[in-house]
Amino acid sequence: MTGEGAVPAVELRSVTRRFGAVIALDGISFAVGGGEFFGMLGPSGSGKTTCLRMIAGFDVPSTGEVLIAGRSVGDLPPYERDAHTVFQDYALFPHMSVADNVAFPLMIAKVPQAQRHARAEETLERVKLAGFGKRKPSELSGGQRQRVALARALIDQPSVLLLDEPLGALDLKLREDMQRELKELQRSLGITFIFVTHDQGEALGMSDRVAVFNQGRIEQLGTPDDIYDRPASEFVATFVGSANVIDGALIGAAPQRFALRPERVRLVAPGVAQLVPGIKLSGMLRDAQHLGADTRFSLALDGGQAFHATLRHGDEEEIAARGRLGQAIVAVFDRGDLKPLAS
Amino acid sequence: MRSNRSRHWLVTACAWTALAFLHVPLMLIVLYAFTTEDRSYVFPPPGFTLHWFDVAVNERPDIWVAMGLSLRVAAVATVLALMLGTLSALALQRAKFFGRDTLSLFFILPIALPGIITGIALRSGLDLLGFDFTFWTIVIGHATFCIVVVHNNALARLRRLSPSLIEAAMDLGADSFQAFRYVTLPNIATALVAGGLLAFALSFDEVVVTTFTAGQQTTLPIWMFSELVRPRQRPVTNVVAVIVMTMTLLPILLAYWTTRETGGIAGSGK
Amino acid sequence: MTAKATAATGSLRRIATFSYSRPGFVLLLLLLPPMLWLGVIYLGSLFALFAQSFFHIDEFSGVIVREVGLSTYEELFTPANMDILLRSMTMAAFVTVAAAFVSVPLALYIALYAGPRLKAVLYAAVLLPLWSSYLVRVYAWKLILAKEGIVSWAAGSVGAQGAIDWALNLPVVGGPSLSTSYIGTFVVFLYIWLPYAILPVHAALERVPRTLLDAAADLGARPGAAFRHVIVPLIVPGIAAGSIFTFSLTLGDYIIPGIIGPPPLFIGQAVLAHQGAAGNLPLAAAFSVAPLAILAVYLFVARRLGAFDAL
Numbered sequence: 001m002t003g004e005g006a007v008p009a010v011e012l013r014s015v016t017r018r019f020g021a022v023i024a025l026d027g028i029s030f031a032v033g034g035g036e037f038f039g040m041l042g043p044s045g046s047g048k049t050t051c052l053r054m055i056a057g058f059d060v061p062s063t064g065e066v067l068i069a070g071r072s073v074g075d076l077p078p079y080e081r082d083a084h085t086v087f088q089d090y091a092l093f094p095h096m097s098v099a100d101n102v103a104f105p106l107m108i109a110k111v112p113q114a115q116r117h118a119r120a121e122e123t124l125e126r127v128k129l130a131g132f133g134k135r136k137p138s139e140l141s142g143g144q145r146q147r148v149a150l151a152r153a154l155i156d157q158p159s160v161l162l163l164d165e166p167l168g169a170l171d172l173k174l175r176e177d178m179q180r181e182l183k184e185l186q187r188s189l190g191i192t193f194i195f196v197t198h199d200q201g202e203a204l205g206m207s208d209r210v211a212v213f214n215q216g217r218i219e220q221l222g223t224p225d226d227i228y229d230r231p232a233s234e235f236v237a238t239f240v241g242s243a244n245v246i247d248g249a250l251i252g253a254a255p256q257r258f259a260l261r262p263e264r265v266r267l268v269a270p271g272v273a274q275l276v277p278g279i280k281l282s283g284m285l286r287d288a289q290h291l292g293a294d295t296r297f298s299l300a301l302d303g304g305q306a307f308h309a310t311l312r313h314g315d316e317e318e319i320a321a322r323g324r325l326g327q328a329i330v331a332v333f334d335r336g337d338l339k340p341l342a343s
Numbered sequence: 344m345r346s347n348r349s350r351h352w353l354v355t356a357c358a359w360t361a362l363a364f365l366h367v368p369l370m371l372i373v374l375y376a377f378t379t380e381d382r383s384y385v386f387p388p389p390g391f392t393l394h395w396f397d398v399a400v401n402e403r404p405d406i407w408v409a410m411g412l413s414l415r416v417a418a419v420a421t422v423l424a425l426m427l428g429t430l431s432a433l434a435l436q437r438a439k440f441f442g443r444d445t446l447s448l449f450f451i452l453p454i455a456l457p458g459i460i461t462g463i464a465l466r467s468g469l470d471l472l473g474f475d476f477t478f479w480t481i482v483i484g485h486a487t488f489c490i491v492v493v494h495n496n497a498l499a500r501l502r503r504l505s506p507s508l509i510e511a512a513m514d515l516g517a518d519s520f521q522a523f524r525y526v527t528l529p530n531i532a533t534a535l536v537a538g539g540l541l542a543f544a545l546s547f548d549e550v551v552v553t554t555f556t557a558g559q560q561t562t563l564p565i566w567m568f569s570e571l572v573r574p575r576q577r578p579v580t581n582v583v584a585v586i587v588m589t590m591t592l593l594p595i596l597l598a599y600w601t602t603r604e605t606g607g608i609a610g611s612g613k
Numbered sequence: 614m615t616a617k618a619t620a621a622t623g624s625l626r627r628i629a630t631f632s633y634s635r636p637g638f639v640l641l642l643l644l645l646p647p648m649l650w651l652g653v654i655y656l657g658s659l660f661a662l663f664a665q666s667f668f669h670i671d672e673f674s675g676v677i678v679r680e681v682g683l684s685t686y687e688e689l690f691t692p693a694n695m696d697i698l699l700r701s702m703t704m705a706a707f708v709t710v711a712a713a714f715v716s717v718p719l720a721l722y723i724a725l726y727a728g729p730r731l732k733a734v735l736y737a738a739v740l741l742p743l744w745s746s747y748l749v750r751v752y753a754w755k756l757i758l759a760k761e762g763i764v765s766w767a768a769g770s771v772g773a774q775g776a777i778d779w780a781l782n783l784p785v786v787g788g789p790s791l792s793t794s795y796i797g798t799f800v801v802f803l804y805i806w807l808p809y810a811i812l813p814v815h816a817a818l819e820r821v822p823r824t825l826l827d828a829a830a831d832l833g834a835r836p837g838a839a840f841r842h843v844i845v846p847l848i849v850p851g852i853a854a855g856s857i858f859t860f861s862l863t864l865g866d867y868i869i870p871g872i873i874g875p876p877p878l879f880i881g882q883a884v885l886a887h888q889g890a891a892g893n894l895p896l897a898a899a900f901s902v903a904p905l906a907i908l909a910v911y912l913f914v915a916r917r918l919g920a921f922d923a924l
Contacts, residue, residue, distance in 0.1 A: 548747060
């Protein structure tokens with residue numbers, strides 16, 4: 001990726017965006033290196049999309065600066081910026097063929113027709129849509145439309161590609177395939193990809209680094225491992241993956257809150273509990289939810305707190321636990337799996 | 344689902360009667376254009392002939408002068424309406440700004456107010472400004488409601504265009520003019536055609552406002568009106584009626600057909 | 614990036630970029646031409662009209678005296694002129710009520726009884742007369758109502774000649790012939806504006822969720838009750854909206870009363886008469902302001918009935 005002293009592809013410095021009394025972004029600062037696959041993750045209204053639009057040029061900060069390739073873009077219109085966007089609804093021009101859609105940036109730049117069509121065909125091959133040139137957007141499936149949108153945004157080799165919820169409209173199977181393809185595409189092109197999503201699985205699966213947004217601020221910026229294994233706050237812990245939030249007092253530790261991933265929890269019958277090492281919390285097993293490869297168990301601890309454990313479907317422990325629905329159960333976990341939370 | 348609900352025979356009977364009420368007069372007009380009888384309202388018509396068509400075409404130049412004026416006025420008014428109506432629709436669709444709803448109301452007034460009000464208002468306005476009544480005063484009167492028709496059609500279509508299309512165009516290098524030319528315009532083209540055709544038809548048929556702003560000139564509807572009040576050759580009037588009916592019906596049908604897949608026409612009023 | 618380097622930097626683009634960050638400026642530019650037209654010419658003229666009604670005409674010289682006063686309005690309220698106003702309002706009221714009655718069954722049929730294809734055909738059938746020339750349609754009735762026309766023939770062939778004579782002998786509304794009686798005027802008004810009454814009712818009915826009617830039936834309502842309690846409240850706004858058109862269009866029309874009906878004038882004809890040869894533009898203006906005022910009151914009432922939501 002970028003070495004020391006290299007100019008970041010995109011940088012935001014203390015960017016604030018106010019809409020009347022509402023603060024959509026509150027002093028956001030971060031830098032994205034050249035060739036990085038950068039994810040902005042957060043719930044709706046957290047400001048991530050506003051951020052993306054500011055980089056694209058559809059919005060202007062109330063205060064602060066946006067820089068692309070080291071140059072402040074100020075209020076430069078989108079057509080003067082070296083960043084292209086793949087929109088959430090793909091925004092393909094319905095009255096143009098696929099080839100004309102893809103060649104649009106070249107047409108605006110007055111590239112002669114023969115040349116543009118050749119490059120359009122090339123780019124379509126790159127996104128695995130060779131030969132689709134003559135079709136109309138209305139004849140394509142969602143996945144195909146997305147590739148056309150990608151091709152259109154990549155044809156004139158921008159230095160930054162912005163993607164707004166790229167996988168949101170696709171079915172699960174397609175989503176997983178597209179994740180891999182996008183990652184491959186980005187690696188082969190070497191372009192900086194910045195995308196916005198509310199799906200933490202996507203963010204963790206595709207990004208080199210992730211910024212977790214909440215209410216206009218970045219709660220944590222780091223690699224997917226950092227975010228998942230070392231969440232900086234309760235919000236990050238519960239938003240990225242699921243987490244049980246435990247007060248230290250419950251387990252005789254310091255009065256601080258800890259996050260515990262449900263998949264690090266074991267469930268055993270009360271009678272057998274003392275044979276198993278680790279911290280134990282007793283409660284009642286309320287519900288079991290079949291999630292395919294895993295089963296998610298919901299417990300009510302003795303103090304009344306809700307608690308979750310995720311066990312692999314088919315394991316001895318999981319089968320035994322399913323047999324104890326509605327009965328007393330003991331949750332067991334290692335102290336090392338507790339992640340201290342700052343807030 | 345429909346068959347579960349009972350239908351009252353009275354409703355059906357009244358409905359079809361009303362429909363007949365609406366259409367029989369029109370059919371009669373066409374019938375009467377071919378009658379041999381020269382006062383032309385005897386029913387049933389004693390015979391059928393094309394004689395009156397011949398008279399209308401060859402012996403009545405006043406008809407064709409009036410028709411020529413009507414066509415010229417309609418053409419110019421439509422062109423003006425297309426330009427100004429599109430501009431105003433673009434403006435109203437863009438942003439929510441202070442007073443936008445009031446402005447929208449202004450765009451309904453020319454077709455909501457009785458034609459006579461518009462007519463006399465324009466007449467006193469022109470009189471106050473000291474203008475003579477010429478071809479252009481007629482055009483001004485017509486353009487006023489033609490703009491509204493085009494505006495409504497353009498606005499209705501613009502509202503259905505996804506705003507991300509324009510953003511996408513600009514993101515990919517097009518400035519606002521280019522975005523309009525390559526993305527907006529092709530997508531509202533049929534609405535503009537429909538609005539233009541509608542405006543043309545309304546202008547061609549317009550008589551009330553024209554009476555006030557025409558001075559000494561005669562458009563075809565004005566010709567028709569004077570024939571109604573002081574008839575010269577009734578059957579010839581019938582022939583002209585059939586011609587006028589066709590000439591106003593065709594553009595509107597065309598407009599309807601052009602927009603049938605994209606949502607229909609807005610504001611096909613008077 | 615090479616594409617950007619060779620992109621057009623012509624004056625058009627510079628204008629575009631300049632205006633991109635100044636949306637207010639662009640708005641002004643877009644709106645200025647049409648607003649100039651509508652605002653200055655149309656609204657200005659309306660205002661000029663309003664102003665004219667406060668001037669008066671000098672009786673001896675026939676010149677318009679441009680001094681503000683109410684003498685023209687005083688003239689408006691003389692019995693002869695008040696007659697004209699009342700006559701127009703009464704006709705408008707009758708036409709509106711009749712249109713409401715006639716329009717509902719057809720609207721009901723199209724919205725609730727007809728299948729999808731028939732619905733589209735019938736909808737076009739209702740619109741078709743609207744799209745035919747207004748004058749031609751009025752002219753058609755002149756032929757129909759004439760003494761040897763189809764109405765007489767039809768009445769004659771079923772022996773109902775007496776009915777027509779009886780109608781013509783009615784006080785006020787009768788007359789020497791159908792085409793010179795208020796009955797005739799009434800029928801023609803009804804005919805011409807009927808589509809305007811049908812369309813809003815139809816639109817309101819189309820908006821009634823099918824499930825609502827099914828639910829009513831499901832809960833035991835007989836068709837008559839379902840109509841009264843479910844449909845009627847929902848179409849009142851539609852009827853009110855349609856009535857705005859029929860009332861206002863009748864109130865201001867001068868062509869139909871001029872062609873079909875007895876000599877006494879309606880508002881529209883009075884306006885025309887006074888602004889023409891007589892040159893009494895102030896009185897004509899006053900006669901125009903009157904229906905506007907009446908309409909304003911009508912709109913206020915119609916709004917209460919929910920007409921504005923059904924437009």
